[in-house]
Amino acid sequence: MNHIDTRLTAWLGGSLDRAAREEIEAHCATCADCRRLLARSEAVWSALGELPAPAPARPAWEGIAAALHPVQERAGVRDWRRWSFPAAAAAALVCGVVLGDRLAGEPTGVARILTQDIIAGTLLSEDAASDLDGLIATAWYEPAQGETR
Amino acid sequence: MNDDQLMTRIAAGEEAAFRLLVERWEHQVHAFHWRMTGSREEAEDLTQDTFLKVHAHAGSYRPEGRFQSWLFRIAGNLARSWARRRKIVGWVRFDIDVHDRAGRGPAPDAVVAGEQLRQQLQRALAGLPPRQREALVLRRYHDLSQRDIAAAMGTSEGAVESLLVRALDTLRRELAPEPGAG
Numbered sequence: 364m365n366h367i368d369t370r371l372t373a374w375l376g377g378s379l380d381r382a383a384r385e386e387i388e389a390h391c392a393t394c395a396d397c398r399r400l401l402a403r404s405e406a407v408w409s410a411l412g413e414l415p416a417p418a419p420a421r422p423a424w425e426g427i428a429a430a431l432h433p434v435q436e437r438a439g440v441r442d443w444r445r446w447s448f449p450a451a452a453a454a455a456l457v458c459g460v461v462l463g464d465r466l467a468g469e470p471t472g473v474a475r476i477l478t479q480d481i482i483a484g485t486l487l488s489e490d491a492a493s494d495l496d497g498l499i500a501t502a503w504y505e506p507a508q509g510e511t512r
Numbered sequence: 513m514n515d516d517q518l519m520t521r522i523a524a525g526e527e528a529a530f531r532l533l534v535e536r537w538e539h540q541v542h543a544f545h546w547r548m549t550g551s552r553e554e555a556e557d558l559t560q561d562t563f564l565k566v567h568a569h570a571g572s573y574r575p576e577g578r579f580q581s582w583l584f585r586i587a588g589n590l591a592r593s594w595a596r597r598r599k600i601v602g603w604v605r606f607d608i609d610v611h612d613r614a615g616r617g618p619a620p621d622a623v624v625a626g627e628q629l630r631q632q633l634q635r636a637l638a639g640l641p642p643r644q645r646e647a648l649v650l651r652r653y654h655d656l657s658q659r660d661i662a663a664a665m666g667t668s669e670g671a672v673e674s675l676l677v678r679a680l681d682t683l684r685r686e687l688a689p690e691p692g693a694g
């Protein structure tokens with residue numbers, strides 16, 4: 364006689380075909396242990412449905428749109444590429460310092476990419492943005508001291 | 513327009529298509545992150561990060577009709593690195609402000625029972641190790657198949673099954689104890 368434990372999650376998720384469902388029902392009709400296990404599991408599964416997630420406080424698009432167009436909205440500069448070389452170099456220095464500070468212990472990669480890119484006048488090309496993304500995702504800084512959650 | 517069609521347009525730089533996609537999925541993504549982090553605020557930040565990654569990597573998406581598991585792969589990666597950053601292993605503080613009635617006087621019995629159940633569920637879910645919680649959340653709340661969960665979590669279907677079995681085992685003991693046990 365096959366107990367039902369190996370097919371329990373499939374049963375709960377409703378992904379079993381009819382033959383498999385009938386097999387489980389037939390087994391539970393004769394096996395009290397599996398009958399209890401199934402009843403308790405179904406109780407848990409249905410209770411989990413009583414935990415609705417709260418709705419987001421504001422539409423996600425607001426923040427996303429701002430993040431997609433940071434230059435126009437935050438700095439009031441229309442086009443980074445029109446920056447003069449000295450301004451770009453100064454910006455690169457600031458970015459390098461700030462990021463180096465934030466990413467204590469992991470500064471070189473990100474700061475280097477940003478610095479090189481800004482000096483080259485292409486500020487955060489697609490590739491650099493994606494490298495930066497990857498670096499930040501894999502090597503994020505630890506919360507600063509005093510930062511509590 | 514389906515998700516694959518939207519993704520093709522997003523890869524071509526159409527911002528309107530991206531906005532449509534965000535609006536279509538934001539509630540699911542936010543709910544996922546809320547259940548993984550227990551915090552509405554963190555969930556909002558992680559939701560935004562998830563979509564920004566979708567946007568940044570739209571060019572590498574292959575339109576094979578499996579957008580949801582690709583989306584949750586990104587969301588899951590972010591949730592896991594969030595947990596690592598916070599050095600939290602299996603511990604989540606759920607914001608229960610919407611349900612918290614402390615200091616507001618007695619509530620009707622039915623409401624209290626409902627709130628107790630919710631809090632008990634939140635505690636039980638929060639107590640699961642992150643990968644068990646992720647597999648369970650994707651299965652129970654997002655209706656992903658075992659195969660899609662495996663793709664989203666970068667693991668095998670067998671491993672997903674084992675995560676689900678262990679999660680369910682823990683939840684049964686906490687939420688539906690056997691008569692006479694514990």
Ligand SMILES: [Zn+2]
Pocket residue numbers: 365366367390394395396397398
């Ligand atoms: Zn049995």
